[in-house]
Amino acid sequence: MRITTLGTAAGGGFPQWNCNCRNCAGVRAGVIKAKARTQSSIFVRPDSGADGILFNASPDILEQIRANPALQPMRGVRDTAIAAVVLIDGQVDHATGLLMLRERGQPLPLWCTDPVAEDLSTGLPLLRVLDHYCGVQRQRITLDGAAFQVPGVPGLTLRALPLTSKAAPYSPHRERPVPGDNIGMLIRDDARCSSVFYAPGLGAITPEVFDAMAGSDCVLVDGTFWSDHEMPRLGLSAKSARDIGHLPQAGPGGMTASSFEQPASATTSGATSAAESRRSRMEWLLSRSGGSAADVARRAGCCVHAAQAECSHRPGRRPRFQTGWLCDGCDGAWPACGAARGEWRCWPKAVCRRW
Numbered sequence: 001m002r003i004t005t006l007g008t009a010a011g012g013g014f015p016q017w018n019c020n021c022r023n024c025a026g027v028r029a030g031v032i033k034a035k036a037r038t039q040s041s042i043f044v045r046p047d048s049g050a051d052g053i054l055f056n057a058s059p060d061i062l063e064q065i066r067a068n069p070a071l072q073p074m075r076g077v078r079d080t081a082i083a084a085v086v087l088i089d090g091q092v093d094h095a096t097g098l099l100m101l102r103e104r105g106q107p108l109p110l111w112c113t114d115p116v117a118e119d120l121s122t123g124l125p126l127l128r129v130l131d132h133y134c135g136v137q138r139q140r141i142t143l144d145g146a147a148f149q150v151p152g153v154p155g156l157t158l159r160a161l162p163l164t165s166k167a168a169p170y171s172p173h174r175e176r177p178v179p180g181d182n183i184g185m186l187i188r189d190d191a192r193c194s195s196v197f198y199a200p201g202l203g204a205i206t207p208e209v210f211d212a213m214a215g216s217d218c219v220l221v222d223g224t225f226w227s228d229h230e231m232p233r234l235g236l237s238a239k240s241a242r243d244i245g246h247l248p249q250a251g252p253g254g255m256t257a258s259s260f261e262q263p264a265s266a267t268t269s270g271a272t273s274a275a276e277s278r279r280s281r282m283e284w285l286l287s288r289s290g291g292s293a294a295d296v297a298r299r300a301g302c303c304v305h306a307a308q309a310e311c312s313h314r315p316g317r318r319p320r321f322q323t324g325w326l327c328d329g330c331d332g333a334w335p336a337c338g339a340a341r342g343e344w345r346c347w348p349k350a351v352c353r354r355w
């Protein structure tokens with residue numbers, strides 16, 4: 001898959017329009033080494049195929065389209081590469097860009113959870129406004145872990161994870177969070193058997209989120225705050241990062257805290273191949289969370305040859321069965337097999353489970 005990060009800033013963008021902090025003032029004056037950034041959104045499309053999925057429609061979407069040819073019209077007098085929009089939540093900085101797409105000729109396919117659809121029909125009734133323009137073709141994202149595909153974007157499989165966070169401030173149930181207010185999204189490239197976990201708003205790392213992050217080839221997650229109390233410290237707000245639903249990067253329990261650190265032996269740097277890297281990551285994950293490789297891989301949203309690789313250990317002996325590890329792109333590679341060390345030959349009878 002190809003991922004275009006359209007924007008990586010929090011709500012308000014960077015520099016924020018009314019902010020005179022050292023960073024915002026510095027980037028305006030060009031005296032610090034930083035780049036202005038638009039509000040968070042990604043565009044994901046398969047390797048072969050022009051059309052893709054817009055994850056979140058930020059108020060900066062028009063600027064983001066102007067800056068990225070992949071999203072620009074190519075095939076007719078009216079055209080777009082945006083086959084559908086997937087909303088991670090109903091926050092203003094993730095949803096109000098929908099209004100900027102109102103010139104579309106057909107109803108806009110819009111994937112979101114029920115609570116987000118409700119918020120966007122009540123507290124911030126964008127969907128009702130859009131009905132007077134292109135309209136939306138609402139598609140329901142369920143929270144039962146069911147995989148789904150977006151029509152027009154073959155080869156990508158999606159799965160939502162409910163996250164612990166908060167509904168948008170305008171939401172009628174802001175103080176009564178319900179599952180589905182915020183989701184993380186596992187996006188898998190079916191052909192490559194690779195996946196990315198996208199969660200631009202993340203309040204806590206639950207076991208499910210932990211598995212999803214550890215089992216993905218790439219994570220794009222909430223980096224809004226470095227420390228929990230940076231807003232109070234700057235005198236900008238009395239609320240901490242956690243108070244407003246963001247897990248800080250540093251500090252006790254933060255995203256980079258030791259509880260989430262991966263040992264150096266399990267990182268990709270020392271690995272000689274993608275398969276080895278994936279295997280060491282799974283070993284580490286297993287050591288942390290227990291369960292069988294198949295269980296962990298399934299929770300992590302990955303593909304697994306489920307413990308049925310038939311290995312002929314030595315000529316003349318009964319074949320024996322190896323515990324399975326993640327396959328490497330479903331191409332028959334078998335990273336746990338000793339074939340690479342010349343010890344035995346292996347026929348991975350590919351019982352390749354996909355979610």
Ligand SMILES: [Zn+2]
Pocket residue numbers: 015016019020021022023024025
């Ligand atoms: Zn600032």
